[in-house]
Each structure stands twice: as C-alpha cells, then as structure tokens.
Amino acid sequence: MGYKIVEREQWSEKVFMMKVVAPDIAKHRKAGNFIIFRLNEVGERIPLTIADADTNDGTIMIVTQDVGYSTAKLMELQVGDEIMDVIGPLGQPTHIEKHDGIVLCVGGGVGIAPLHPIAQSHHNNGNKVVSILGARDKSLIIMEDMMKKISEETLICTDNGSYGEKGLVTDMIKRVYEKGEKISEVIAIGPAIMMKFVAKLTKEYNLPTTVSLNPIMIDGTGMCGCCRVLVGTETKFACVEGPEFDGHLVDFDLLMKRQAMYKKEEHECSLKLG
Ligand SMILES: Cc1cc2nc3c(=O)[nH]c(=O)nc-3n(C[C@H](O)[C@H](O)[C@H](O)COP(=O)(O)OP(=O)(O)OC[C@H]3O[C@@H](n4cnc5c(N)ncnc54)[C@H](O)[C@@H]3O)c2cc1C
Numbered sequence: 001m002g003y004k005i006v007e008r009e010q011w012s013e014k015v016f017m018m019k020v021v022a023p024d025i026a027k028h029r030k031a032g033n034f035i036i037f038r039l040n041e042v043g044e045r046i047p048l049t050i051a052d053a054d055t056n057d058g059t060i061m062i063v064t065q066d067v068g069y070s071t072a073k074l075m076e077l078q079v080g081d082e083i084m085d086v087i088g089p090l091g092q093p094t095h096i097e098k099h100d101g102i103v104l105c106v107g108g109g110v111g112i113a114p115l116h117p118i119a120q121s122h123h124n125n126g127n128k129v130v131s132i133l134g135a136r137d138k139s140l141i142i143m144e145d146m147m148k149k150i151s152e153e154t155l156i157c158t159d160n161g162s163y164g165e166k167g168l169v170t171d172m173i174k175r176v177y178e179k180g181e182k183i184s185e186v187i188a189i190g191p192a193i194m195m196k197f198v199a200k201l202t203k204e205y206n207l208p209t210t211v212s213l214n215p216i217m218i219d220g221t222g223m224c225g226c227c228r229v230l231v232g233t234e235t236k237f238a239c240v241e242g243p244e245f246d247g248h249l250v251d252f253d254l255l256m257k258r259q260a261m262y263k264k265e266e267h268e269c270s271l272k273l274g
C-alpha cells in the first residue's frame with residue numbers, strides 16, 4: 001500500500017503543492033526535517049522538505065518545483081493517486097533558541113517551502129520573524145500568505161520587478177540591516193548561488209547565518225556519503241548531520257560542482273520523459 005495524495009494545487013507552471021497521508025511522519029516531524037520518496041518500483045529516491053504537517057488528518061505537505069524527470073512524474077499525479085514509498089522524517093531538526101533580536105528568514109524560489117516550517121517554529125517559540133521572499137519572477141513567489149501569517153514584516157522582491165521590489169534578496173537584507181534593528185540570526189534557503197551570496201554579505205555584517213543545503217541524496221540515512229558537503233575543514237553528510245549548517249563555513253562552490261555531477265544523465269533522462 002502506498003501513500004495517498006489527498007490534496008493537490010498547482011501554484012504556477014512548475015510549482016505544485018501536495019498533501020500526502022503519512023500519519024507517522026506527520027506526528028514525528030519537526031521543523032527542518034525532510035522525506036525521501038520513490039514513485040514506483042523503477043523510480044529514483046528524491047528528497048523533499050516537509051513544508052507543513054497536520055496531525056489531525058495525518059497529512060504532510062510537500063511543495064515541489066518540476067526541475068527534471070522525477071519531479072515531472074510526481075507532478076502528473078492527482079488526488080487519489082499513491083506514491084509507493086515515503087520515508088521520514090529525515091535530517092536534524094532546526095535548532096531554535098529564544099532571541100532578543102529579529103530572525104531574518106530569507107527564501108529564494110521553491111526554497112520558501114523549506115523555509116516555512118523553520119520560520120513557523122521560530123514564531124511559535126516567541127521569536128520575531130521578518131521574512132524576505134525573492135524569486136526570478138512573480139510566478140515563483142510561493143506561500144506568501146503562509147509566510148505573512150508568521151512574520152512581523154514580509155519583504156518581497158523579484159529579479160525582473162514583476163512583483164514586489166525589483167532586486168535580489170541581498171538588496172533586501174541590506175535594507176533591513178541598515179534600518180538598525182538587531183538581527184540575531186539569518187536563515188537563508190534557496191539555490192546554492194543565492195545562499196552563497198547571502199552568506200558572503202552576512203559575514204561582512206557579522207550576522208550568524210544558517211543555510212539548508214540540497215546536495216544530491218540517495219539513501220538519506222547516512223549510509224553512502226553521496227550528500228557530503230565541506231563545512232569549514234570537516235566533511236559532513238547533509239542527510240544526517242544537516243541539512244542545516246553554518247552558512248559562513250559552507251564551501252558553496254564545491255556544493256554546486258557536486259550538484260551538477262549528473263547533469264548529462266539527468267538531461268538524457270528528461271528527454272525520454274513521457
Ligand atoms: C534536504 C533536501 C530538501 C529538498 N527540498 C525540496 C523541496 O521542498 N522542494 C523541491 O522542489 N525540491 C527540494 N529539494 C531538491 C529536490 O530533491 C530536487 O529538485 C530533485 O531531486 C530533482 O529531481 P528530478 O529527477 O526531478 O530532476 P533531475 O533532472 O534529476 O535533476 C535536476 C536538478 O535536481 C538535482 N537533483 C537530482 N537528484 C537529486 C537528489 N537525489 N537530491 C538532490 N538534488 C537532486 C540535480 O543536481 C539537478 O540540479 C530538496 C533537496 C534536498 C537535498
């Protein structure tokens with residue numbers, strides 16, 4: 001028996017949300033955790049963050065951007081269909097402590113989905129959350145209402161100015177910083193290149209910065225090392241020791257190089273789609 005999809009919404013051409021019945025995962029998940037799914041017996045294992053969960057109806061929410069073969073196949077599924085395997089919750093939960101300054105939550109594109117449970121957890125623990133949501137264009141700004149609900153203030157920007165301010169998330173961080181309010185922690189989740197530049201800026205400002213990494217994963221339980229990342233001088237397995245790390249210590253160039261390792265195979269696989 002598989003994991004039933006009970007709700008599905010298309011948020012833009014390539015971004016969609018699904019609620020999947022997985023009561024044990026819904027019960028045990030914490031902010032920062034993710035799942036690994038496999039669609040069918042010939043499917044690959046793909047990691048996705050648990051964007052939200054409801055213990056009353058035993059569902060977890062996943063938000064996915066269609067970037068290749070497996071995510072496109074997932075997008076084809078409808079309410080009533082089943083996913084063969086869903087394992088989780090995986091990864092270390094987010095470290096939450098009480099802060100006297102604001103927690104600046106910065107999400108890029110589909111990175112807003114993994115950012116949401118972390119921001120929510122800070123909010124539920126009494127921290128003041130200010131959110132910055134950025135994307136290439138309007139269609140990729142997701143979960144705006146959900147983020148606004150848990151944020152004291154929400155700044156939105158797009159690269160092409162089609163929604164919110166025209167500019168990058170780093171421009172918005174500068175603006176918040178220059179206002180002078182104390183920032184206790186910055187949390188940045190999005191494409192590796194975005195996290196790299198956020199971390200570079202916040203290092204100049206000396207602001208503690210957490211990032212959530214998305215290296216290629218296979219088992220997600222610490223057995224293979226495929227998800228290894230360099231943090232300071234140490235090699236870490238993102239699936240069991242992360243996915244959250246100190247952004248000032250992560251080697252983002254190595255992460256991007258490793259993420260691109262199977263580009264040729266991924267492209268060939270997508271061409272056979274359908
Ligand atoms: C901890 C974690 C949480 C994530 N959360 C989300 C999320 O909430 N929503 C979301 O849309 N995406 C999330 N991702 C990224 C998602 O796993 C990839 O987009 C997905 O695996 C792409 O698979 P594909 O077959 O559709 O694309 P492919 O054609 O295989 O690849 C497209 C891109 O995805 C990357 N990728 C491929 N396989 C994997 C893999 N097994 N693990 C990681 N990256 C891979 C490739 O390097 C490439 O850049 C997360 C990744 C990690 C590690």
Ligand code: FES
Pocket residue numbers: 216217218219220221222223224225226227228237238239240
């Ligand atoms: S995915 Fe295999 S050790 Fe992390």
